[in-house]
Amino acid sequence: xxxxxxxxxxxxxxxxxxxxxxxxxxxxxxxxxxxxxxxxxxxxxxxxxxxxxxxxxxxxxxxxxxxxxxxxxxxxxxxxxxxxxxxxxxxxxxxxxxxxxxxxxxxxxxxxxxxxxxxxxxxxxxxxxxxxxxxxxxxxxxxxxxxxxxxxxxxxxxxxxxxxxxxxxxxxxxxxxxxxxxxxxxxxxxxxxxxxxxxxxxxxxxxxxxxxxxxxxxxxxxxxxxxxxxxxxxxxxxxxxxxxxxxxxxxxxxxxxxxxxxxxxxxxxxxxxxxxxxxxxxxxxxxxxxxxxxxxxxxxxxxxxxxxxxxxxxxxxxxxxxxxxxxxxxxxxxxxxxxxxxxxxxxxxxxxxxxxxxxxxxxxxxxxxxxxxxxxxxxxxxxxxxxxxxxxxxxxxxxxxxxxxxxxxxxxxxxxxxxxxxxxxxxxxxxxxxxxxxxxxxxx
Amino acid sequence: xxxxxxxxxxxxxxxxxxxxxxxxxxxxxxxxxxxxxxxxxxxxxxxxxxxxxxxxxxxxxxxxxxxxxxxxxxxxxxxxxxxxxxxxxxxxxxxxxxxxxxxxxxxxxxxxxxxxxxxxxxxxxxxxxxxxxxxxxxxxxxxxxxxxxxxxxxxxxxxxxxxxxxxxxxxxxxxxxxxxxxxxxxxxxxxxxxxxxxxxxxxxxxxxxxxxxxxxxxxxxxxxxxxxxxxxxxxxxxxxxxxxxxxxxxxxxxxxxxxxxxxxxxxxxxxxxxxxxxxxxxxxxxxxxxxxxxxxxxxxxxxxxxxxxxxxxx
Numbered sequence: 001x002x003x004x005x006x007x008x009x010x011x012x013x014x015x016x017x018x019x020x021x022x023x024x025x026x027x028x029x030x031x032x033x034x035x036x037x038x039x040x041x042x043x044x045x046x047x048x049x050x051x052x053x054x055x056x057x058x059x060x061x062x063x064x065x066x067x068x069x070x071x072x073x074x075x076x077x078x079x080x081x082x083x084x085x086x087x088x089x090x091x092x093x094x095x096x097x098x099x100x101x102x103x104x105x106x107x108x109x110x111x112x113x114x115x116x117x118x119x120x121x122x123x124x125x126x127x128x129x130x131x132x133x134x135x136x137x138x139x140x141x142x143x144x145x146x147x148x149x150x151x152x153x154x155x156x157x158x159x160x161x162x163x164x165x166x167x168x169x170x171x172x173x174x175x176x177x178x179x180x181x182x183x184x185x186x187x188x189x190x191x192x193x194x195x196x197x198x199x200x201x202x203x204x205x206x207x208x209x210x211x212x213x214x215x216x217x218x219x220x221x222x223x224x225x226x227x228x229x230x231x232x233x234x235x236x237x238x239x240x241x242x243x244x245x246x247x248x249x250x251x252x253x254x255x256x257x258x259x260x261x262x263x264x265x266x267x268x269x270x271x272x273x274x275x276x277x278x279x280x281x282x283x284x285x286x287x288x289x290x291x292x293x294x295x296x297x298x299x300x301x302x303x304x305x306x307x308x309x310x311x312x313x314x315x316x317x318x319x320x321x322x323x324x325x326x327x328x329x330x331x332x333x334x335x336x337x338x339x340x341x342x343x344x345x346x347x348x349x350x351x352x353x354x355x356x357x358x359x360x361x362x363x364x365x366x367x368x369x370x371x372x373x374x375x376x377x378x379x380x381x382x383x384x385x386x387x388x389x390x391x392x393x394x395x396x397x398x399x400x401x402x403x404x405x406x407x408x409x410x411x412x413x414x415x416x417x418x419x420x421x422x423x424x425x426x427x428x429x430x431x432x433x434x435x436x437x438x439x440x441x442x443x444x
Numbered sequence: 445x446x447x448x449x450x451x452x453x454x455x456x457x458x459x460x461x462x463x464x465x466x467x468x469x470x471x472x473x474x475x476x477x478x479x480x481x482x483x484x485x486x487x488x489x490x491x492x493x494x495x496x497x498x499x500x501x502x503x504x505x506x507x508x509x510x511x512x513x514x515x516x517x518x519x520x521x522x523x524x525x526x527x528x529x530x531x532x533x534x535x536x537x538x539x540x541x542x543x544x545x546x547x548x549x550x551x552x553x554x555x556x557x558x559x560x561x562x563x564x565x566x567x568x569x570x571x572x573x574x575x576x577x578x579x580x581x582x583x584x585x586x587x588x589x590x591x592x593x594x595x596x597x598x599x600x601x602x603x604x605x606x607x608x609x610x611x612x613x614x615x616x617x618x619x620x621x622x623x624x625x626x627x628x629x630x631x632x633x634x635x636x637x638x639x640x641x642x643x644x645x646x647x648x649x650x651x652x653x654x655x656x657x658x659x660x661x662x663x664x665x666x667x668x669x670x671x672x673x674x675x676x677x678x679x680x681x682x683x684x685x686x687x688x689x690x691x692x693x694x695x696x697x698x699x700x701x702x703x704x705x706x707x708x709x710x711x712x713x714x715x716x717x718x719x720x721x722x723x724x725x726x727x728x729x730x731x732x733x734x735x736x737x738x739x740x741x742x743x744x745x746x747x748x749x750x751x752x753x754x755x756x757x758x
Contacts, residue, residue: 039578278455278458278459278462282459282462282463282734282737283692283695283696283730283733283734283737285696286696286714286729286730286733287466287467287470287730289699289714289715289718290467290470290471290718290726290730291470293715293718293719294470294471294473294718371585375587378587378589379587379589379696379700382587382589382700382703383699383700383703383715395587398587398589398590399589401593402589402590402592402593402704405593405596405597406597406601409597412590412593416587416590416594419587419590420582420585420586420587420590423585423586423587424581424582424585424586427581427584427585428581431581
């Protein structure tokens with residue numbers, strides 16, 4: 001009789017001919033079922049992608065958006081999708097412009113100051129928009145502009161900005177209307193400061209490296225001119241972190257409480273679980289709201305810690321119930337008896353039978369807790385009680401967007417969809433995991 | 445049954461007691477008070493005000509007075525922010541509004557959720573089933589403060605079918621009320637509709653395989669009658685047991701909805717009073733919410749035994 005290999009097959013492996021029938025472990029089985037569930041698989045991939053973006057963001061930032069999350073490009077209103085600005089830190093330089101020093105140095109004093117730099121940038125943007133090189137912007141050119149808002153309302157924009165009423169926009173009119181103001185004078189200080197070796201607040205021909213190149217705001221900007229794509233990615237970091245840590249907090253409390261109750265049983269169990277029952281009757285979110293309001297003046301990092309704890313405390317009750325249930329059921333299950341009866345060692349029973357079987361429902365509940373916690377964090381942030389500026393979470397970003405969604409819909413669309421998509425993916429994945437791990441509760 | 449109800453009522457009182465105590469002390473521990481607002485008051489004025497609200501007494505005495513007033517008279521005292529109104533008056537104004545919103549949302553949730561779940565369960569593993577379940581998953585995943593603005597944008601701004609801002613209760617008649625309250629109720633109810641659809645489908649699938657359903661079919665009942673007379677009742681049981689937690693979550697959710705749609709309900713009062721440190725009003729709202737919650741849970745549990753004779757609490 002051939003001993004089955006290391007995967008724990010039992011039973012008819014001793015048949016005369018043919019290879020032994022391989023048993024599969026609980027997890028291998030579950031994995032196979034999970035791979036068949038396309039929705040769960042897609043969910044897992046999306047969540048992994050989001051998590052990867054969030055974790056790797058500091059390392060890939062200069063290739064991704066080039067804007068820092070708290071970098072402001074002030075303008076009268078949030079800039080729409082497709083608007084362009086010059087990033088402060090990760091800028092690229094158009095080296096060819098170095099040769100046009102005299103052209104940019106409008107007053108010919110041998111030094112490019114902030115005014116001249118800003119004007120040159122403006123003219124560059126104007127030329128980009130002026131596709132027929134007429135020196136004026138017509139309605140057709142506005143309709144082709146990368147700025148969606150203008151594109152939709154080209155005629156209207158033209159009418160509003162066309163001060164002299166000649167049916168086209170001169171560079172001055174375009175500047176007045178903030179169409180081409182991609183590097184206002186206030187922002188040029190940073191660029192000049194980087195290359196200004198002799199500290200005369202201007203760049204000489206030797207110091208001047210060329211003009212910085214503008215970058216596109218793919219998600220537009222918020223009302224402070226901060227790049228929304230960068231903020232959504234940063235917000236994802238915070239949202240996912242809150243979801244993960246608060247879930248871990250609930251897991252720790254729940255597993256200690258539940259395992260103790262289940263293990264000791266009797267009076268201790270009764271008392272501990274009665275406490276959980278009583279807690280279930282509390283409107284917990286209201287206490288959390290109260291807590292967050294009351295400690296509003298706390299430093300941002302301590303408050304984030306409080307948020308983790310508070311949200312974890314809301315979730316631990318169910319976790320305690322599940323863990324207790326698992327401990328109690330497993331103590332007297334037949335397959336444990338059976339394994340013991342055929343002489344399997346204690347260690348193998350614990351590691352091959354008890355732990356994998358107990359973990360299933362717990363892991364499933366953990367996966368489903370993460371979206372629940374993220375939703376609660378978003379809810380608190382919406383009320384202005386969660387993550388504080390300049391940091392952001394998807395919830396706080398969507399909350400800002402909800403204030404003025406009629407005028408600036410992109411402010412809620414992007415963070416809102418990022419949040420909804422992640423929650424959807426996590427839910428699909430958690431559901432699939434449950435079906436895969438416990439085919440008994442599978443409702444199909 | 446009576447014993448069960450009595451026992452539950454006793455534990456409910458205990459829960460409320462814990463809540464009042466916990467909220468009271470959390471608020472007292474917190475930095476900042478209701479009267480150190482923008483303008484600093486003269487010391488004597490402040491002293492007078494504090495004496496009026498018993499804030500000059502030792503903590504345990506404040507607690508005792510507060511408890512006594514709540515337990516004996518059901519009176520939460522005057523609001524600290526709106527001195528001419530008592531907390532009870534403010535709550536009495538807000539509660540009907542929030543309740544109306546909650547009940548409408550629950551109705552919408554049931555009207556959408558139950559049939560969707562039933563159809564999905566009966567047509568298991570068909571395209572209909574998959575689309576309904578995907579929709580339900582989206583329903584539980586889209587936060588209501590994203591859904592709210594979206595619905596406003598579509599139905600109030602683009603189509604102008606509904607009014608999204610001027611909640612006016614039933615005072616102007618049913619038509620205007622529906623116009624102003626449909627969107628908030630739908631926004632609030634969507635999550636629960638999705639959840640109820642999932643629960644109903646689960647209940648259906650479990651039941652359809654039971655022996656007594658087979659018996660009913662075997663004795664020649666039409667499929668329609670089998671579903672209506674036997675399966676439906678069983679499928680509803682998990683939904684009923686969910687109604688308790690659902691109502692709790694709905695109360696929390698209404699805080700956001702009331703803010704988005706500008707509705708003068710309890711949720712608005714609660715958040716504002718917490719920000720203003722209007723202690724009596726905070727306490728009043730929390731106690732009212734908790735009492736509602738505890739009571740509703742009890743009702744749901746009793747309903748549960750009526751629907752499912754297998755469950756007994758004795």
